[in-house]
Amino acid sequence: MTYHPQFGDIAHLGHIELRTSKFEESLAFFTDIIGLHESGRSRDSVFLRAWADYETFTLQLTRAESSGLGHVAFRTRSEAILAQLVRSIEEHGIRGEWRTENFGHGPAYRIASPDGHPVEIYFETTKFQPVGDQTPGYKNMPQRYRPLGIAPKRLDHLNLLAQDIKGCRLFFHDLLGLRVTEQIVFEDDEMGAWLAATNKSYDIAFTRDRSKASGRFHHLTYMMDSREDVLRAADILVEAGVAIETGPHKHAIGQTFFLYFYEPGGNRIEIGAGGYLIFDPDWQPVVWSRQERSKGQAWGLPTVSTFHSYGTPPESAE
């Protein structure tokens, strides 16, 4: 009997590996300006997290020839569900690879999205344990808030450019159980898909790459508690001489407040806040037409053209 993955089987986005061709500059940027915390190092990577991320890390920064996505990993609801999802994936004729030697988490099963983005699922994890002055004043928080740089609260989502939006959407919905929350469909052409593993309005998004490239990375997002924090982040970037690509402004899709810029390696980063939660278990995807998207972002800001043309390439493209 075929298993039908359901909403909740994937508990949440776990971490993102980002390749950077300017490793030292990128690392300084993420620690000093963004304000992430270092959890550890391997030969070519540094592992980072925001102060309220509960796992050992949420960002793996890896020294590489080119910048772009290394891989993205999602944590399953349980060990049993991980095994079930893997069986189900393989029954669909997809053969992934188990990776067992991982910093901060247990065995991960790696597959590729239809556009070639490396995707891992895992369950076993090492939760962050604060030591010394990391001990939080609020015992329901994993770590003390450190007011240095932008200091985002937690990893929120990522956006991947793709040629095959429909394929990627079905991959995450059919094989992993994510909920399709919003879509852009131009006439019959799928241009974007937003999917959620949680009550958030999205944990991963795919938008159409208008270049001919496949498997490119669009952006990852760390979240603040308030829109005021995002406005403050914009000032911090200006003061640091970092060019802002677009924002702060509100997305029509997802209703999140956004601010986009590039880390030194050229990967696009977003600092966000807000959005809406979805509680309806039979939520129907909100579908946006070409005409509706022509209105730009929520308050009318035109979507910048680089949004459709700029991404960082997959490793295989090096």
Next chain:
Amino acid sequence: MTYHPQFGDIAHLGHIELRTSKFEESLAFFTDIIGLHESGRSRDSVFLRAWADYETFTLQLTRAESSGLGHVAFRTRSEAILAQLVRSIEEHGIRGEWRTENFGHGPAYRIASPDGHPVEIYFETTKFQPVGDQTPGYKNMPQRYRPLGIAPKRLDHLNLLAQDIKGCRLFFHDLLGLRVTEQIVFEDDEMGAWLAATNKSYDIAFTRDRSKASGRFHHLTYMMDSREDVLRAADILVEAGVAIETGPHKHAIGQTFFLYFYEPGGNRIEIGAGGYLIFDPDWQPVVWSRQERSKGQAWGLPTVSTFHSYGTPPESAE
């Protein structure tokens, strides 16, 4: 084989029926000062909702001899899960009652918490359909935002006073699958329990009634998008001559920003914002001791004594 309800079986808090002994004043308060929208009426009730609530209503205001909780209803993940939960409940020797004639939703199965609070579960529902000038500018929102009064975004949670905190906690965890997120335990005495059906840090809470009463109602909460909105709500209440019980301030538990006051019928109402989301599928409850709770709220505000002594009674107490 016994079914073990799991996290996600209950999709979310659906609505709350509030009895009020000052029906007309209460109704005016919820529509004019809070800024809820009326969806319909029955003989003794008016049905209300916040602008971003997706169902027909989230608050049923009922004319009654005394004020307090009418009932609280949770929506299940699916029709099949509703049936499964009912079977499971009955296997535990609890015999509920099906209520089939309901405004805005389908059949609901009513049981009582160990402290006697009426609790319903249902799946079938009528989603809100905007008409005319209710049509939202943002198509992912159920209704146009109307800037009148406090205008909260959505129903968030409720808090029930109870003598038997442990019983209520186990009832919602074992029979309905909610996640226990935080607890107060004084020595071996359970004083409070926070439980979630969603990624929010709680959807229902139980706190110890320090009077001898059972089944009393503590408060219900509508949510704003930002803490600034809560500060603005405080000004609206002052301008309307409504006494604030406590806040705005931040809860240590749940980290939500709060503002408490009473509607004319005497039921306690909260306007809130913020808090944290739980993504960890094997989250362990955060347990607060007497000594930790003696520090008051997040920034040191002492918890007001009325919090432990004031509640509105159950219907059976009339």
Next chain:
Amino acid sequence: MTYHPQFGDIAHLGHIELRTSKFEESLAFFTDIIGLHESGRSRDSVFLRAWADYETFTLQLTRAESSGLGHVAFRTRSEAILAQLVRSIEEHGIRGEWRTENFGHGPAYRIASPDGHPVEIYFETTKFQPVGDQTPGYKNMPQRYRPLGIAPKRLDHLNLLAQDIKGCRLFFHDLLGLRVTEQIVFEDDEMGAWLAATNKSYDIAFTRDRSKASGRFHHLTYMMDSREDVLRAADILVEAGVAIETGPHKHAIGQTFFLYFYEPGGNRIEIGAGGYLIFDPDWQPVVWSRQERSKGQAWGLPTVSTFHSYGTPPESAE
């Protein structure tokens, strides 16, 4: 002996008369969507104010053939200073006109700016007296805050397009004592001037009209307490179907948070917040070059082209 007007002689911007060719629509817009309060009417005008404005009115909306500035009025520090300023103006060879029959304030002396904008100065005024449910909960506020529409707090400033920026700057500095706070100078060509009568960074601004017109009106601004309020205003506008010209974003000049749109008559309106206060009594104007202005607004948003080309005409142009 020639009197040299000094900073403080003009106490503040008093009110603005705005002509509108769509009187009924404009009035409905200012009362229902902006949330201003009506204080009274004359034959062709309605007098409006924000809830925290202390005078009888700050906006006179006048039925007219074309939309644009009627006049702008500033209140002097005292009756004696008013007389002194008038003497001084006349010694400069400028002959104004006393207007004695005014709604809400005493005699006003009317002159024209070098670009032809009608400017009045007055001292005697009728302060707003709340009655009934206008009585504020906070006795240091002139009126109860009414949570309806955008509900700005107070009038802040206006911006006038001009051909002769230098002339307008000198007029307000030399004849009225305002402080020049910021300027735009392209090579030797003055493109903009910001002047303050108060500790705010500006109460009036002049920017170069890149059309050939003189005496045009750029915008007037009502102020909110927080940037969150401005973001909320943007949602209110979208929900009301009002097109946003640009923003919300932060001005580099003045550091104010802005949101621009048009009232039905076509006059540009701003809802703002924030900015900086100037305490330094020997403040030197901050001068921005062409190259510095090419960076756009504070966080990089390009200045919209309509900002330099669109304005509403003077009455004489009808």
Next chain:
Amino acid sequence: MTYHPQFGDIAHLGHIELRTSKFEESLAFFTDIIGLHESGRSRDSVFLRAWADYETFTLQLTRAESSGLGHVAFRTRSEAILAQLVRSIEEHGIRGEWRTENFGHGPAYRIASPDGHPVEIYFETTKFQPVGDQTPGYKNMPQRYRPLGIAPKRLDHLNLLAQDIKGCRLFFHDLLGLRVTEQIVFEDDEMGAWLAATNKSYDIAFTRDRSKASGRFHHLTYMMDSREDVLRAADILVEAGVAIETGPHKHAIGQTFFLYFYEPGGNRIEIGAGGYLIFDPDWQPVVWSRQERSKGQAWGLPTVSTFHSYGTPPESAE
């Protein structure tokens, strides 16, 4: 002819000298947790400022036997006005003392308030000049914003405890030209006075010392741009283990958003935001009665009793 000092003669609060008996701890607190910047040192003092303060310093921290006010200094509108104010003061029979060797500013004339608080007035000052990475991204700001600690924007005001509120009020109004903005009068007994040199609702306040001490210091205040920043400051203090005395909450008087705590030396410090501006040149003081003050702060928070009983002593009391 007697000169009558007028509003505007004092341009603004310049700086505050704070004595501390725990110099090293206090210095670390102001630089690491508050996030002030060091401008220089003398034998027993370190000079500090917030990032948007335009003068060399706004806080002089001085090693002393006891903690409390060293002195408070106000900058005059001009050199001529300084001389005029000194003549006027001396005509009132008060003999002050010129201090000519000052870090960061020119000659200051020192007098004592009726309660004995040392007060200086000066005009000549050395404006802060950013060097290296202090150079701001916004050229209308004196320095780059550095996101470290609370990082307030600017010095705002101070509050002094006094036995003779009326004397202190008349001293600042009659001799220095400050505007009386708000007062507390219990029956015929003056309990508090708020005075402004600027459009802010106060730059200095006096509140009745309910102990028998004279000349004590109540608090000084650094200002944030938003109330969200004050809420964030509260979290920073909790995380640093600093006990909050009261707040965040809104003052009824002045309408400012407040947060009070103690620096290691025991001096009370406030982080604030908001409030209202006064533009009316013939503003009448708002007078609060005992009954009105019994309502507590703006949203009903009772005023903490330490507010009336705790202050740090004058130097002469050592």
